Amino acid sequence: MTHMDKADLLGLYRQMLLIRRFEEKSAEMYALAKIAGFLHLYIGEEAIAVGAIAALRPDDYAISAYRDHGHCLARGSDPNKVMAELFGKATGLCQGKGGSMHLVDLSKRFMGGYAIVGGHIPLATGLAFTTKYQKQDLVTVCFFGEGAVPSGQAHEAFNLAALWKLPVIFICENNRYGMGTPVQRAVALYENVAEAARSYGIAAERVDGMDVLAVRSLMHRVVDQVRAGHGPFFIEAMTYRFMGHSMADPSHGHYRSKDEVEEHRKRDPLTLLRETMLSQARCDEADFKQLEREIGEVVTAAVKFADESPFPDPASLYADVMVED
Amino acid sequence: MLLSYREALNQAMREEMRRDPRIFLIGEEVGYYQGAFKVTKGFVEEFGPQRVVDTPITEAGFTGLAIGAAMAGLHPIVELMTMNFGIVALDQIVNNAAKIRYMSGGQLSVPLVIRGPGSAAHQLGAQHSQSLEAWFCHVPGLKVVAPATPHDAKGLLKSAIRDKNPVIFIEAQLLYGTKGEVTEGDYTIPLGQAEVKRTGADVTVVAYSKMLLVALEAAEQLSREGVDVEVIDPRTLKPLDLDTIVTSVKKTGRLVIVEEGWRFCGLGAQIAESIYSAAFDSLDGPIIRVTGEDVPIPYSRPLEDAAIPDVPRVVAAVKTVCGVA
Structure with missing residues (x-):
C-alpha cells in the first residue's frame, strides 16, 4: 500500500492542534477574566479553516465572520499577536481595538472577522471584484455559518458574485446551530442550504467538514476552477460546534442534548486525521507527543506574551478613527 | 465657466477617473441609463462598463462590495439613486465603512465616496424626501459633505474622491439644475473648510x-x-x-x-x-x-x-x- 505524505499530514495536524489548544487556553483565560467581551470558539470546526486555507496562495484573500480565531491562525498569523488581541493589549494584531470578533492581519491577507451576521459577505465580493478589476489571478475565500445563509446581504452578495462571475469561494460552515436555533428552524431548505447559492447559478458542493483531507481536496479543485475565471463557488462544509455559541453559553445549553454533543464529538476532526496518520502515514504516538509539546509551548508563550504586554495607552483612543493625511 | 451643479459633478468625476484608474463608479442606472438624474452622462461611453458599473437594486450588496473593493485598494464612487436608499445600506456604511480602519488598528482603510441626492424635491413623498445628514454625522469614521453651489460641488467632490476615508457626499435634486460660475480645469476645495x-x-x-x-x-x-x-x-x-x-x-x-x-x-x-x-x-x-x-x-x-x-x-x-x- 502507498503511504501518505507524513510531513504534509503533520503540517495539517499541527495547525488544527494549534487552533484547538489555543482556544482551550483562551477559554481558560476567559474564565480568569483575562479575556472579556464575546469569545466564540471554533473547537470542532478546525478542519474547515485548515483544509480550506491550505489550498490558498499567500496572496489570496480570506475573510470571516466573528468565529474567526481559527481562520486567522490557519492563515499563519502570529499566535502571540492573536492572544494579545484577545487580551486587549497594545501588541495585539489590531492594537486592542478589534478583539476576538474583529481580528485582522493584512500581512496574511486575512481581511478580518465581522460580527454582523451576513454583513461581511458583500465585502468578500468586493475583494474579488478588485482582483478581477486588476486582472490578478487571485481568489477570495469567505467563511460564514449556516445562520448567515438566509440573510438578505448573503443573497445580494451571491447574486452579484454570480452576475459578475467574481472569483470568490463562499464557505458555509454548517455547524447546525445559529446560536441556539437549529438550522431546520432557520433555513427553509435546511437539508441543502447550498440551494441558496445554486438558485443564483453558483456551483455548489457539500463536503464532510470534519475531514480536513476532504476539505482540502475539494478546495484544490475549486480554487483552480475559480482562479481560472469560472465564477464563484459555494461549499457547504458539514460540521459541529463542540462548545457553546460563546463563552456565555454552556457547551450543550438548553437547545441541544449532551448526548447529541457527545455523538458528534466521536467525529472529532483531530481524531479523524490522527487515525488516518497512524494507519496510513507511518505516524506513531511519539509524533503526536512531540507535536503536543511544541504546540503547548507556542500557546504558553502566547499567553505569557499577551499577559506581559502593556494595555493600549488611553492617548491612542482617537488614533485610526480617520486616516490622517 | 457657467455650469450646472449636475455638470460640475460630472466634470469632477470625469477628471478624477481620467487621472486614476483605481476609481470606478457603481450604482443603479449609472451606466447606460446615464444616471437617474443624468449626473453620469457619457460615462459608460468614455470609461466602459468595467468602470461604470450598473447594479441590481441591492444597495446593501453593492455598497458592501464597494467597501470591500476599497479595502483591497480601489477607490469606488457609489452613487445612491437617492440618499434615502442609503438606509438600506446603513449596516454596510456604519458597521463596515466607518469602523474597519479603527477595528483593524489602522491596517485597513476604506477610501470611498457614497454620493447622491438628499432632502425633499417636488412632492416625492415621505420615503424619498428625507434629509439624513445628521445620521451620518453621528457616526465616527465618516466624513460628510453637502455642497450648495456648482463650484463647491466640483471642488469638494474631487477632494472627497482623493480622501483616504469614507465620505458621504450629499447632493440635492433641486440643486442639479442650478447654475453658477465654476473655475475651469483641476481644482479642489479642502474638506472641513466653511x-x-x-x-x-x-x-x-x-x-x-x-x-x-x-x-x-x-x-x-x-x-x-x-x-x-x-x-x-x-x-x-x-x-x-x-x-x-x-x-x-x-x-x-x-x-x-x-x-x-x-x-x-x-x-x-x-x-x-x-x-x-x-x-x-x-x-x-x-x-x-x-x-x-x-x-x-x-x-x-x-x-x-x-x-x-x-x-x-x-x-x-x-x-x-x-x-x-
Whole structure:
C-alpha cells in the first residue's frame, strides 16, 4: 500500500492542534477574566479553516465572520499577536481595538472577522471584484455559518458574485446551530442550504467538514476552477460546534442534548486525521507527543506574551478613527 | 465657466477617473441609463462598463462590495439613486465603512465616496424626501459633505474622491439644475473648510445645501429692511469648520442655523452646542434654529411646504434674534 505524505499530514495536524489548544487556553483565560467581551470558539470546526486555507496562495484573500480565531491562525498569523488581541493589549494584531470578533492581519491577507451576521459577505465580493478589476489571478475565500445563509446581504452578495462571475469561494460552515436555533428552524431548505447559492447559478458542493483531507481536496479543485475565471463557488462544509455559541453559553445549553454533543464529538476532526496518520502515514504516538509539546509551548508563550504586554495607552483612543493625511 | 451643479459633478468625476484608474463608479442606472438624474452622462461611453458599473437594486450588496473593493485598494464612487436608499445600506456604511480602519488598528482603510441626492424635491413623498445628514454625522469614521453651489460641488467632490476615508457626499435634486460660475480645469476645495457666502455685521446665518439658497434670499430681503446678514456655508458637515462660524459670531453676536432636516437631534442642535461652548460670551441672545418639521414629509403641496424651511421663516428667525419687529 502507498503511504501518505507524513510531513504534509503533520503540517495539517499541527495547525488544527494549534487552533484547538489555543482556544482551550483562551477559554481558560476567559474564565480568569483575562479575556472579556464575546469569545466564540471554533473547537470542532478546525478542519474547515485548515483544509480550506491550505489550498490558498499567500496572496489570496480570506475573510470571516466573528468565529474567526481559527481562520486567522490557519492563515499563519502570529499566535502571540492573536492572544494579545484577545487580551486587549497594545501588541495585539489590531492594537486592542478589534478583539476576538474583529481580528485582522493584512500581512496574511486575512481581511478580518465581522460580527454582523451576513454583513461581511458583500465585502468578500468586493475583494474579488478588485482582483478581477486588476486582472490578478487571485481568489477570495469567505467563511460564514449556516445562520448567515438566509440573510438578505448573503443573497445580494451571491447574486452579484454570480452576475459578475467574481472569483470568490463562499464557505458555509454548517455547524447546525445559529446560536441556539437549529438550522431546520432557520433555513427553509435546511437539508441543502447550498440551494441558496445554486438558485443564483453558483456551483455548489457539500463536503464532510470534519475531514480536513476532504476539505482540502475539494478546495484544490475549486480554487483552480475559480482562479481560472469560472465564477464563484459555494461549499457547504458539514460540521459541529463542540462548545457553546460563546463563552456565555454552556457547551450543550438548553437547545441541544449532551448526548447529541457527545455523538458528534466521536467525529472529532483531530481524531479523524490522527487515525488516518497512524494507519496510513507511518505516524506513531511519539509524533503526536512531540507535536503536543511544541504546540503547548507556542500557546504558553502566547499567553505569557499577551499577559506581559502593556494595555493600549488611553492617548491612542482617537488614533485610526480617520486616516490622517 | 457657467455650469450646472449636475455638470460640475460630472466634470469632477470625469477628471478624477481620467487621472486614476483605481476609481470606478457603481450604482443603479449609472451606466447606460446615464444616471437617474443624468449626473453620469457619457460615462459608460468614455470609461466602459468595467468602470461604470450598473447594479441590481441591492444597495446593501453593492455598497458592501464597494467597501470591500476599497479595502483591497480601489477607490469606488457609489452613487445612491437617492440618499434615502442609503438606509438600506446603513449596516454596510456604519458597521463596515466607518469602523474597519479603527477595528483593524489602522491596517485597513476604506477610501470611498457614497454620493447622491438628499432632502425633499417636488412632492416625492415621505420615503424619498428625507434629509439624513445628521445620521451620518453621528457616526465616527465618516466624513460628510453637502455642497450648495456648482463650484463647491466640483471642488469638494474631487477632494472627497482623493480622501483616504469614507465620505458621504450629499447632493440635492433641486440643486442639479442650478447654475453658477465654476473655475475651469483641476481644482479642489479642502474638506472641513466653511465659506462666508455673504458678509454682514448684524447676524450670522449658517445654512448648507439648498438651505443656503434660502438663507441668501432671506439675507437679500433683510438687507432691504436694514438688517445686515452674514451667511456661512459649512460645506463640509463633518469635520465641521467651527472656527469660521465662531469668528463670525464674535463679530455679529447673533446666530441662526437653518437646516432642512428634522429638528429633534438635528445637525443644528450640534452646531448650537458647539457655539455655546466656544463662544457663549460673544452671544447677545439665544441661538435660533430654523428646521424641518418633525413629521414624515407629506405629499400634498401645501403640507410639504409647511414641513420645510422657507424664506419667510428664516427672515422671521433673523428678526427675532435681532429683536426687530
